[in-house]
Amino acid sequence: MNHFDVSPVNDLTADLLFNLPAVQYVEGLTQDFPRRPSKTYLLYFKHFPKFMVGDIQGMAHAADLLYLFDAGDLDVRKLVPFPIDPNNWGPEETALKYKYMHMISEFVKTGNPNKGVSGLSTCDWPPFDPQRRSYLQFAEYPEVKNDLKGDRVRLWRQQIPMWIKQYPIDEASPNM
Template identity: 80%
Template sequence: MTLTYGNASNEVIDKVTFFYMNYFDVSPLNDLAADFFFNIPAVQYVEGLTQDFPRRPSKTYLLYFKHFPKFLTGDVQGMAHAVDLLYLFDAGNLDVLKMVPYPYNANSCGPVDKALKYKYMHMLSAFVKTGNPNKGLGGDLICDWPPFDPQRRSYLQFSEFSEVKNDVNGDRVRLWRERIPMWIKQYP
């Protein structure tokens, strides 16, 4: 699937607008942009990596960082682009401002963000070392997160109360894959 559809009629634009005005997490525009630039391509990517499943077992893990950091101030909500880097690296205040161009208050980084940072760093370092994010470098169980496969479509929704779910943003993926192409044919 490609996300390039060419010109869209006003009817198609109205239908997509209606969808996002009624189904959003952060805001209609933020969610539309996140889906177009990040979420849908990420799903396409992991599907491509697992296309030989079940013949070849999957070693691909999909993580959806769904957390609203308290240290971001102003109008920024949710996990904005590149903010996950603040959970991965120890960065001083000046480094943060270079990496993440959002209003930031270091004093608002509370125990939840610190715990998430610890867990995120350990999951990713375990994945880099072993190919499995579930067991920490000391052998401790970090989470119970199955690899992505095209049937279950499992992913880890990473937040204060992380949980394994299936079919990340499924309604939005189907919008871009099925409904928009259908509408473009229906309303040229």
């Protein structure tokens, strides 16, 4: 398994707990678009930290906090309950940390994260709107993309409900 492979169980969990709710949330915040311009930005932190060891492959929940705060090793272990090896934190991780900290602090100060991104990369991150559905895929080289996990979001929102209607579960069935 290379570091870009993620298990189907992790994908399922990420969809149900993070991806689908995040997309639904930003859609709700931008429902008045274009009448009211969007000030909502969607970010997908796609990075595979070298300090994560064991079975965790990819950006685990709350691991982005290591890029946002100056936390020591003991604090990190309290914040991120995953096996880590702080000795694997290298220059790439430090550079990414400063990009992330700068971008988030710029967003907090101004409401627009682009000053934090444009000075450190070549992307222009537009606010989310229901038509373009833009988001920032944040990694060593940030990239603006559209329709976060679109196929999987459509699976959960359209295909699975359709299947449930087509193939209802018979509660009286002895096979259950």
